[in-house]
Amino acid sequence: MAPEHPDEAVVRVKNFPNRALAEAALAFLKERGIEAIVQGSDIAGTGMPQGFDLYVQAQESKTAHELLEMLYDGI
Numbered sequence: 001m002a003p004e005h006p007d008e009a010v011v012r013v014k015n016f017p018n019r020a021l022a023e024a025a026l027a028f029l030k031e032r033g034i035e036a037i038v039q040g041s042d043i044a045g046t047g048m049p050q051g052f053d054l055y056v057q058a059q060e061s062k063t064a065h066e067l068l069e070m071l072y073d074g075i
Contacts, residue, residue, distance in 0.1 A: 009058040010037075013065045014072065015051045021075065022052035025068055032067065034060045 013036075016022040022038045029036045040052030056064045 010055045011058050011061045012053045012055050013061055014054045014068050016040075016054065016072075016075065017051050019052050021072070022054055025054055025072060028071060029054075029056065029064055029067065034064050034067075036064065 014025065016025065019038070019040065022040065026036050026038050034056055036054055036056045038052050038054055040050065054064075054068070
């Protein structure tokens with residue numbers, strides 16, 4: 001997902017411990033009309049696990065965060 005305008009920020013709304021949870025959250029947001037991307041690494045041997053970050057456009061971040069907290073509170 002690239003911002004429509006260069007000055008639109010893409011922000012991280014949540015970090016997930018694995019790709020499966022991140023991809024499920026991505027689908028959940030897309031079903032609700034919020035475009036998102038997942039970024040992370042699942043390559044073994046990369047050091048400490050960092051998980052997978054879910055990003056949305058800044059203007060969608062509040063709504064996305066609220067939706068994800070309802071579904072994934074505590075993850």
